[in-house]
Amino acid sequence: MKTLIVHCHPNPDSFSHALYVAVRGTLEQAGHELRCMDLYAEGFEPVMTLEERIAYLPNPGLIEARVQPHVDALRWCEHLVLIYPTWFYGPPAMLKGWLERVWLPGVAFMPPPKKGKMAVPGLQHIRAFSVVTHGGAAWWWLKVMGDPHRRMVMRGLRALMAPRCHTTWLQLHNMNNVSRAECEAFITRVCARLQSVT
Numbered sequence: 001m002k003t004l005i006v007h008c009h010p011n012p013d014s015f016s017h018a019l020y021v022a023v024r025g026t027l028e029q030a031g032h033e034l035r036c037m038d039l040y041a042e043g044f045e046p047v048m049t050l051e052e053r054i055a056y057l058p059n060p061g062l063i064e065a066r067v068q069p070h071v072d073a074l075r076w077c078e079h080l081v082l083i084y085p086t087w088f089y090g091p092p093a094m095l096k097g098w099l100e101r102v103w104l105p106g107v108a109f110m111p112p113p114k115k116g117k118m119a120v121p122g123l124q125h126i127r128a129f130s131v132v133t134h135g136g137a138a139w140w141w142l143k144v145m146g147d148p149h150r151r152m153v154m155r156g157l158r159a160l161m162a163p164r165c166h167t168t169w170l171q172l173h174n175m176n177n178v179s180r181a182e183c184e185a186f187i188t189r190v191c192a193r194l195q196s197v198t
Helices: 015-029 050-055 061-066 068-076 093-102 139-145 148-160 180-195
Strands: 002-007 033-038 079-085 128-134 166-172
Touching (some): 015 033, 166 180
C-alpha cells in the first residue's frame, strides 16, 4: 500500500516523534511503500503569503509549484497517516499551514460549482486515513466541547477522500498525567491497529 506519513512536532525527543518512528517502522515491516514527511525537521513554511492568498483560487499553481514534493506525495498515496499533538482543540499551526498550502484547489478539491453546494472531492485515490494524536485534555472534556478537532479532521478532511475510505482515529488523553507505561501501551496499540490497514 502506498502510505504517506506526515509528522508534526518541533521536538525530536518528544512522545510524538517516538510515535512517528514506531509507526514508520511498523508499516515498513508490514510491506507498505512509504513516503515520510517531518514538517518541522524539513523546515516546511506554513504561512501563506499575500501573493499566495490572492492567487489561491485563480492561480493555485503558483502555490503548488512552491510545495510540489508535498503535492506529489499527497496525489501518490492511498493511505494517509497524520501524527501530531492536539493543541488548543486542534492541530499545531504548522500542520494547519500544511493543509492550507498543500490541500489546494485542483489538488484536494475543486470549489463548489455553485452556492449551497459542497466542494468536489479531489483525493478519491486515498482509501485509508489514519490519525494518531495526543493531548492534555481528558476525554470527557473534549466531549463537553463537542470534540471540534476530531470533527474537523474526520468529517471535513475525510469528505475529500474515497467514498468508502477506511478511517482510524487514535488519541491518547491526559498527556500531562500519563505514565511511561501508558505511553508505551498506546504506542503498541497504535502500531497494532495500523498494521492491519491494507
